Amino acid sequence: MLGQLALDMPDGYFGPAETVTTFGLVFTLALTAVVAIGAVLFLKGSRFARLVPWLALPTAVGLFLPAVPSDPIVAGGVMLWNLALLGLVELGSPASAMAGDDRLTRWMAVNGAAVRHVVLVALVVSVLVLGYGVGQRLGALLLCAVLDLTAVVLSAPMLVLLWGRGSRLVPVGAGAVLLASVVVAATSRPAMSLALMVGFLVLALIELISAMPIIEELVGHFLTHPGLLVVTSFALIIAVGTVFLSMPAAAPDGHRIAPEDAFFTATSAACVTGLIVRDTPNDFSTFGHVIILLLIQIGGLNIMVLSAFAAVLLGRDLGLRGEAALGDVLDLSSTTNAYRLVVFIVAATVAVEGAGAVALGWGWKAHGATVGEAVWKGVFHSVSAFCNAGFALQSDSLEMFRNDPLVLLTFTGLIVLGGLGFAVLAGLWWRLRGGARADLGVQTRIVLWASAVLIVLGWVLYLGLEWDRTLTGLGVMDRFVNALFQSVTTRTAGFNSVALDGLQPATLLVMMVLMFIGASPGGTGGGIKTTTAVVLLAAIPALATRRAQVVLFHRRLPMSAVYRGAAICIVGLILVLVAAGLVLATHDIPFESVLFESVSAFGTVGLSLGATTALDGFGKLVIALAMLAGRVGPLTIALLLGRTAESRLSYPEARIMVG
Numbered sequence: 001m002l003g004q005l006a007l008d009m010p011d012g013y014f015g016p017a018e019t020v021t022t023f024g025l026v027f028t029l030a031l032t033a034v035v036a037i038g039a040v041l042f043l044k045g046s047r048f049a050r051l052v053p054w055l056a057l058p059t060a061v062g063l064f065l066p067a068v069p070s071d072p073i074v075a076g077g078v079m080l081w082n083l084a085l086l087g088l089v090e091l092g093s094p095a096s097a098m099a100g101d102d103r104l105t106r107w108m109a110v111n112g113a114a115v116r117h118v119v120l121v122a123l124v125v126s127v128l129v130l131g132y133g134v135g136q137r138l139g140a141l142l143l144c145a146v147l148d149l150t151a152v153v154l155s156a157p158m159l160v161l162l163w164g165r166g167s168r169l170v171p172v173g174a175g176a177v178l179l180a181s182v183v184v185a186a187t188s189r190p191a192m193s194l195a196l197m198v199g200f201l202v203l204a205l206i207e208l209i210s211a212m213p214i215i216e217e218l219v220g221h222f223l224t225h226p227g228l229l230v231v232t233s234f235a236l237i238i239a240v241g242t243v244f245l246s247m248p249a250a251a252p253d254g255h256r257i258a259p260e261d262a263f264f265t266a267t268s269a270a271c272v273t274g275l276i277v278r279d280t281p282n283d284f285s286t287f288g289h290v291i292i293l294l295l296i297q298i299g300g301l302n303i304m305v306l307s308a309f310a311a312v313l314l315g316r317d318l319g320l321r322g323e324a325a326l327g328d329v330l331d332l333s334s335t336t337n338a339y340r341l342v343v344f345i346v347a348a349t350v351a352v353e354g355a356g357a358v359a360l361g362w363g364w365k366a367h368g369a370t371v372g373e374a375v376w377k378g379v380f381h382s383v384s385a386f387c388n389a390g391f392a393l394q395s396d397s398l399e400m401f402r403n404d405p406l407v408l409l410t411f412t413g414l415i416v417l418g419g420l421g422f423a424v425l426a427g428l429w430w431r432l433r434g435g436a437r438a439d440l441g442v443q444t445r446i447v448l449w450a451s452a453v454l455i456v457l458g459w460v461l462y463l464g465l466e467w468d469r470t471l472t473g474l475g476v477m478d479r480f481v482n483a484l485f486q487s488v489t490t491r492t493a494g495f496n497s498v499a500l501d502g503l504q505p506a507t508l509l510v511m512m513v514l515m516f517i518g519a520s521p522g523g524t525g526g527g528i529k530t531t532t533a534v535v536l537l538a539a540i541p542a543l544a545t546r547r548a549q550v551v552l553f554h555r556r557l558p559m560s561a562v563y564r565g566a567a568i569c570i571v572g573l574i575l576v577l578v579a580a581g582l583v584l585a586t587h588d589i590p591f592e593s594v595l596f597e598s599v600s601a602f603g604t605v606g607l608s609l610g611a612t613t614a615l616d617g618f619g620k621l622v623i624a625l626a627m628l629a630g631r632v633g634p635l636t637i638a639l640l641l642g643r644t645a646e647s648r649l650s651y652p653e654a655r656i657m658v659g
Contacts, residue, residue: 001028001143002125003064003078006134008071013063017071020139027063031056053089057082074134104161108211115154116208119201122151126198130191131247132256141190148197152178155204162207174203230632234270234299238628241266241295250288257283260617267624269295271631272524274390274494274606275597277613277620281393292391293380299631300387300418300524301349344429345422349386356382356414363407367400385414388525390494390606402474402497405481411495412488416455419492420447421522442555443531447520450530458487458514465507470498490514492525494606501609508596508609515603516572526604526630528572532565539565571633576602579626583611583619597623602630 004024008017015021038052060082067075122144128134129144159171177199185193209215246262248254256262261277265284268275269292278284284292361378369377377393384391394400401407417425427444463471463483471479482497489495491514503511518527535550539562542550550557580598584591593611600607601623612623 005140007074009067057086119151119205122147123201170203174200234632237270238266244291252285260620264620264624267627270299271604271627272300272387272389273604273627275612279395296387296389341426344426353382353386359410385411386418388418388492397496408481408485412485415488415493418524419519421520423522442553445553446531446534450534455487459484461510462486470502492519512599515599515605518603528568532568535565575629579622582622601626604630
């Protein structure tokens with residue numbers, strides 16, 4: 001029905017997209033009648049009910065086939081949808097009504113598949129009509145409203161049964177969203193009402209999908225392979241973000257941006273990078289900014305942590321495999337504190353970002369912003385800074401604050417806290433609460449010392465190299481503050497308070513080294529991580545003095561950590577070189593700009609010399625994949641190598657000259 005409303009077939013029986021032909025109206029009425037008859041036959045248990053899909057679905061495929069040359073997207077989409085339904089009809093099997101003892105399980109066994117399908121169809125139609133404006137007429141809105149209301153009515157018994165079982169969060173949330181939808185509908189805003197109803201359906205669909213047996217099997221597989229879980233979670237975040245950012249509402253003029261630009265922006269936000277191909281403040285609407293902010297927050301915390309926190313709120317248990325996967329992702333030696341650390345992560349994030357939002361909002365207010373604008377920009381930039389994303393709502397990033405040390409130091413603090421890693425922050429917090437008796441641990445000490453050394457080293461080098469170049473025109477104190485800020489933001493975040501087009505080559509080299517190293521494990525930044533760099537550097541004197549052990553802080557490091565660090569570093573170099581090589585082979589862009597961009601993408605930093613805006617579709621795909629690899633690659637490699645069992649097979653030793 002939606003397909004014939006949106007189809008553009010000027011010389012055919014469905015007519016142009018702006019009209020509804022008599023044939024289209026008859027087709028819609030006939031299709032509705034056939035489906036209704038099939039439903040009645042199915043409920044009566046008639047054997048003729050199975051013939052109805054074989055009558056309706058191939059007919060729809062045949063009628064939309066001639067429209068493929070004039071409108072391949074709509075016609076092809078409708079055909080694929082009907083063919084998929086036909087496959088489900090042929091392969092599907094009736095569920096058993098005795099699948100469980102409680103009422104909710106029995107309801108799911110009898111009604112789950114049908115209700116899940118209706119809710120999914122309602123969501124797809126709502127996204128197309130409300131998000132993309134498909135079929136922009138009263139008929140499309142009515143179709144969307146009927147489907148949404150039908151899905152709400154069919155899924156309501158499940159939420160009631162959930163309430164009876166003792167689950168409160170999802171039913172209460174769904175009820176609140178539905179009530180808000182009714183209130184908004186009373187104010188004569190049907191589109192907003194339907195959009196709120198979509199929130200109800202999303203919550204219902206999550207419960208319906210989570211009850212499927214195949215989901216339990218998939219979850220078990222992912223929990224035993226946390227590396228695959230990390231990659232899949234980020235791919236899912238990017239896909240959803242691309243859909244929302246490609247909607248007309250995400251652009252200020254209502255003309256949706258190109259899909260490749262939406263994909264690049266979603267990848268940059270989810271991977272907390274900050275590289276852009278569209279000017280964030282001017283090429284995206286407030287809705288687009290909100291989507292970018294949500295992607296940054298989800299990508300910064302990692303969907304695994306958010307899922308675990310949701311399980312804590314719902315009172316559910318992840319199980320042994322879930323706790324083991326969470327411990328691997330958070331780099332914990334013991335999983336006993338996994339839940340405790342997850343709660344700390346979310347609480348610390350809210351507290352730090354909230355304090356940062358207040359301080360930054362005050363800074364924007366002092367620079368002439370209105371109260372509402374100051375609050376919004378304070379929240380956005382606080383989240384972007386703590387998650388080390390580098391997205392800003394000004395075209396020149398933070399150059400407006402180059403003479404405001406308080407704002408720059410606030411950004412510096414947020415970036416440093418986000419880049420240290422949540423395990424380190426938790427260790428420091430518990431040390432403060434427990435006093436001197438709480439041991440910080442070797443990793444925490446390595447992270448703190450490495451971060452301090454890199455910040456000071458970058459600060460001194462930037463100050464010395466750029467004193468009479470990009471820092472010219474600033475007072476002495478402002479030069480020190482801006483150099484410190486650039487040292488911190490270069491390694492993880494990607495903001496800039498001074499123009500980057502005047503940097504000398506030596507400064508670019510220093511910045512690329514800092515970007516490649518990146519943040520610390522478990523933090524919101526990318527790169528090979530500070531601990532990797534420290535372990536590899538510590539191995540050099542051990543090898544030079546022919547010591548069999550690598551020692552740090554009077555503790556012997558396992559050789560597996562050295563091997564993992566070397567693998568991560570080498571793979572990172574290969575990714576940077578491959579990305580730079582592909583872009584150089586397909587674009588006429590200066591070498592230093594492409595290499596700088598590639599390192600920035602892998603380190604998920606977001607600093608740019610302007611090469612990103614000159615990329616074509618292939619170049620955007622290469623840099624986007626480099627951002628994704630930089631965000632999930634080092635962690636995935638560490639997880640894969642860390643779970644490898646030691647081989648019992650030993651080979652004779654061979655001598656080989658190296659170097």
